[in-house]
Amino acid sequence: MFDVVVIGCGIVGSAIAYELSKYKLSVCVIEKENDVSMGATKANSAIIHAGYDPVPGSLMAKLNVRGAHLAKELAQKLDVPYDNCGAFVLAFRDEDVKLLKELKRRGDANGVPGLEILTGDEARKLEPTLSENVVAALNAPSSAIISPWEYCLALAETAVKNGAELKLETELISAKREKDYWSLKTNDGGIDARFVINAAGVSSDKVHDMMAPHSFDIIPSRGQYYLLDKCECQRAKRTIFQCPNELGKGVLVSPTVHGNLIVGPDSEIVEGENKDTTAAGLAFVKEKSVLSVPSIDFRNSIRNFAGVRARSTSSDFIISYADGAENFIDAAGICSPGLSSAPAIGEYVVELLKEKMTLEKKDNFICERKRTKLKALNPEERAKLIEKNPKYGHIICRCETISEGEILDTFNTPIAPRTVDGVKRRVGAGMGRCQGGFCGPNVVAILAKAMSVKETEILQDGKGSYVLTNKIGE
Numbered sequence: 001m002f003d004v005v006v007i008g009c010g011i012v013g014s015a016i017a018y019e020l021s022k023y024k025l026s027v028c029v030i031e032k033e034n035d036v037s038m039g040a041t042k043a044n045s046a047i048i049h050a051g052y053d054p055v056p057g058s059l060m061a062k063l064n065v066r067g068a069h070l071a072k073e074l075a076q077k078l079d080v081p082y083d084n085c086g087a088f089v090l091a092f093r094d095e096d097v098k099l100l101k102e103l104k105r106r107g108d109a110n111g112v113p114g115l116e117i118l119t120g121d122e123a124r125k126l127e128p129t130l131s132e133n134v135v136a137a138l139n140a141p142s143s144a145i146i147s148p149w150e151y152c153l154a155l156a157e158t159a160v161k162n163g164a165e166l167k168l169e170t171e172l173i174s175a176k177r178e179k180d181y182w183s184l185k186t187n188d189g190g191i192d193a194r195f196v197i198n199a200a201g202v203s204s205d206k207v208h209d210m211m212a213p214h215s216f217d218i219i220p221s222r223g224q225y226y227l228l229d230k231c232e233c234q235r236a237k238r239t240i241f242q243c244p245n246e247l248g249k250g251v252l253v254s255p256t257v258h259g260n261l262i263v264g265p266d267s268e269i270v271e272g273e274n275k276d277t278t279a280a281g282l283a284f285v286k287e288k289s290v291l292s293v294p295s296i297d298f299r300n301s302i303r304n305f306a307g308v309r310a311r312s313t314s315s316d317f318i319i320s321y322a323d324g325a326e327n328f329i330d331a332a333g334i335c336s337p338g339l340s341s342a343p344a345i346g347e348y349v350v351e352l353l354k355e356k357m358t359l360e361k362k363d364n365f366i367c368e369r370k371r372t373k374l375k376a377l378n379p380e381e382r383a384k385l386i387e388k389n390p391k392y393g394h395i396i397c398r399c400e401t402i403s404e405g406e407i408l409d410t411f412n413t414p415i416a417p418r419t420v421d422g423v424k425r426r427v428g429a430g431m432g433r434c435q436g437g438f439c440g441p442n443v444v445a446i447l448a449k450a451m452s453v454k455e456t457e458i459l460q461d462g463k464g465s466y467v468l469t470n471k472i473g474e
Contacts, residue, residue: 002028002165004353005184005193007172007207010041011148011342012334013199014156019346021162023359028193029156029164030186032171033462035422036415037152039201041339042425043275043307044223045252045262047239048072048144049337050087052107052115059317059348061110064337067344071146074343078154078369080147081257087143087239088123090292091136096243100138103244107140114141129235129293143239147257148339149425153415154369155343160414161366167191168418169463172200175210177326182211195327195357197349202273202310204332212325216318216333219311222274223265224281226289227303229433232261232296240292251288253296258431263289263296265307275306302433309335317341319348327356371427372409375401396446397439399432404446411450418451420444421461444468 004020006013009031020027031038048071054061075082091097100117107115116139123137124130130137160166167188174185175196184191200207205218239254254262264285286298312318312333322328329352331345338345353359374382374392385405386393392405410417410426417423420430420443429443430436436443444467448455456468 001181002026002191002193003357004028004195004197005030005182005191006197006199008039008199008201008204009036009152009156009166010039010199010201011037011152011155011339012201012331012345013197014152014159015342015346016197016199016331016349017159017164017166017346018155018343019350021159021164022365023350023361025359027159027164028167028191029159030167030170030172030191032169034169034418034459035425036156036166036168037149037425038462039273040307040309041152042149043225043305044148044309044336044339045225045254045265046145046148046256047087047252047254047339048082048146049340050107050115050140050143051110051112051337051340052089052103052138052140053244054106054110054337056106056109058315059319060337060341061106063317063341063344063348065110065112066347067337067341068142068144070343071151071340072144074155075146075151077367078158079371080151080154082144082146083255083257084142084144085238085255086139086141087241088118088127088130089138089140089241089243090123090130090134091138091243092131092133092291093135097136099243100136103138112140112142115139127236127238127240129295130240131292131294133291145239145254145257146339151339151342153425157414158367158369162362166415172207172210177211182327195329195353197329197331198322199331199334201334202308204310204330205312208322208330208332211328212322215323217313218333219313220270220272220274221309221311221335222268222270222281222306223309224277224285224306225262225264225304226282226285226298226301227256227305228261228263228296228298229300229302230259232300233259235261235293235296242288242292251285251292253289253293258428260302261296270308273308275308277304277306281306302435310338311335317345319345319352321352329353372406374403374406396442397429397432399434399438400428402427402429402439407443407446408450417447419459419461419465420447420467423447440467
């Protein structure tokens with residue numbers, strides 16, 4: 001019997017688990033995929049939004065601003081790439097300028113620091129590649145960028161380090177309310193819990209309906225992106241937004257914490273978790289983005305991808321005890337700014353739990369995480385490290401300068417990788433210009449040896465994505 005079971009280990013589930021692990025509770029997180037951050041968390045714009053967009057007084061506004069504040073501190077403590085680069089929201093016409101003024105009004109009401117409206121010329125002095133058609137820009141200096149999958153992993157690892165149990169490849173099949181607890185049936189057996197928290201992202205309406213009367217629907221919204229090579233990073237020093245609309249925050253152009261340029265997304269309602277990219281969707285992204293930054297060279301695209309956001313029929317986040325289901329909390333409909341709000345959502349859920357149970361903080365909570373990053377070291381430091389362990393001198397990924405030693409380190413962490421992309425998310429091998437063309441086979445070999453399995457059993461990422469079938473000649 002667990003005190004709390006969290007369903008889903010994307011950024012929201014991991015943030016909730018992180019907060020719960022501060023207390024003397026038995027906590028279990030179940031995730032249907034073979035790794036954390038496998039849904040929208042690994043495929044989004046990677047922005048920590050300042051908080052000027054949500055309607056003042058909404059839960060979304062409160063948690064966005066608080067979460068953005070916490071993200072900076074957490075990134076430093078948990079060794080997560082983070083850059084407080086700031087953001088512009090562009091106006092191309094008088095109607096857009098009116099919206100910028102409304103966004104500034106909202107931001108001021110939400111407590112967002114430093115907001116100001118610049119003229120087009122003032123904006124171009126700071127971002128010379130902006131279109132000449134830009135007439136004004138809202139400057140949001142507290143906006144930032146982060147590595148979302150590393151952020152999620154860091155929170156989940158810290159939760160596990162502090163006693164939480166993570167069950168991967170464990171999907172909820174059904175739930176039954178017993179006298180004073182929940183009996184959960186999964187594909188890997190039964191789990192009992194006093195409280196259950198629904199952080200299942202795109203599937204959160206289905207999870208809710210297993211445990212409570214129907215009250216909301218999730219409307220999956222696919223967003224497609226271009227990821228451009230590092231040679232394009234000079235196009236923007238900060239995140240460049242266009243004015244938001246009913247479909248979201250629009251097509252952006254932004255640097256990434258890994259030194260690339262990301263462009264997107266579009267917004268399209270899809271069935272389930274359809275992450276296909278389409279020619280029409282990518283053409284739309286390209287067409288809209290060059291309105292902001294005309295000089296983007298899309299010939300330097302190294303990858304296209306799509307993520308599916310969990311929009312809901314509610315205009316706000318759904319974070320509350322569900323009607324008609326004892327001790328069951330929804331953390332659902334967490335679309336943008338969900339990444340920004342995640343740590344504050346964790347705090348909010350803990351406060352909900354305190355309404356029904358007494359929580360006692362641990363005296364020995366561990367909140368630190370440090371990784372060895374070869375390319376961040378100076379030559380003298382590298383030499384000492386390699387002398388101590390020669391595997392740090394064996395470069396596996398040339399694009400990103402990732403060594404065998406760094407990859408092997410991931411198997412000594414609380415949540416070890418199980419796939420090629422799992423390694424990529426942890427250390428960056430395969431994220432460069434060749435996208436794993438050089439290092440991929442070596443990563444497969446390292447994984448197979450570390451996991452004591454055949455190379456033909458290694459997956460690229462999700463279920464069924466085998467890299468190899470057999471050796472030539474077999």
